[in-house]
Amino acid sequence: MLSTTRSAQTDATPGESATGLPGESATGLPGESATGLPGESATGLPGATYACTLSQQPGSASCTIAINVNVQPQSDPNTPAASIPGWHPADLQSAYALPSTRPGQLVAIVDAYDNPNAEADLGVYRAAFGLPSCTTANGCFRKVNERGSSSQLPAANVGWGEEIALDLDMVSAACPNCSILLVETDSASLDDLGTGVDIAVALGARAVSNSYYAPEWSTERNEDAHYRHPGVPITASSGDTGAPSYPAASSSVVAVGGTTLSHNGAWNDVPWKYAGRGCSAYGARPAWQPDAGCSGKRATVDFSVVADPQTGVAMFDAEAGGWLVAGGTSVGAPLVAAAYALAGNGGSAALAYAHPTSFRDVPAGGFDLNVGLGALQGVGGL
16 A cells, blocks of 8 residues: 555455454454543544544634554655555545646645644655655745734644644645645644634635544533634544534534545545544535435535554554554545645535535445545536
């Protein structure tokens, strides 16, 4: 599962088998119990670690990146592309039929706290895969705080720093010609993160990615205004605990779920069992979404892309060890935001539902709670 020249084989990360994740059986994965899903601690997901521990404080978010621990980090930034594990940009472009040679637009990434090495790490990733340079100096990259200033950035945070690195790489993979605005908020509160979304749009972003999630709480809809920007697609990860979360529960966002991605002559997505999904407890079902048995509430996945860290993507974060294989629904929000920038339509989730054939139905049967409309297939529905 390395590059397009290598992915024609039956792809698997070390320890993976045809039946699924290491140690998987019909009864569940190691670490899973009747009392909760893996992922409720920083080390809870079998075969992977989460960079952020899930916060139980109402209105406080956690990042959604999961690092595959079956693949050892490679510290050399000059590692040849053929030796870098994980899906490469060309793989993702092929898997999801992305017209990645198109001119890009400005894509914003909103995350909490600062990654001081964000631009440098981004440079390593783009150089390794032959993508055009994206720097502050050439005007492609800009980093600001939630007030839009490039000075007085928030405190650094290692976990959220990994999230930032992944998000930058995924925008680059999907849309190499897009410029990138990184908005770093003061904290992981939804108030601050929502403010970051508002400033991203004010600074000209044409799509905004949000790779974070919070357990639903009773007053969450007070935050919806931050995600309501007609003409600017706002993507949100669906979370990594197999349950609904916010902001994916808001009908103002495009909620991106997760799959396990493989290639054996053709690309194949199947639902990833830990991707956030289900019926919102508080958000009403929008008119454009089919009834999925949610009793008038919103289903919290619109469509999906790869999220399983055991079939994860290549990323670079020097502080975290260098080249890593990553997953979590963190992959989807920035990748899909960049796909919206390639489409250039200012589309919304409603547009996707009007073009269901633009998604690969996985599994067959139409819209469902696990993967929504299915896996992204081109930008016709964006």
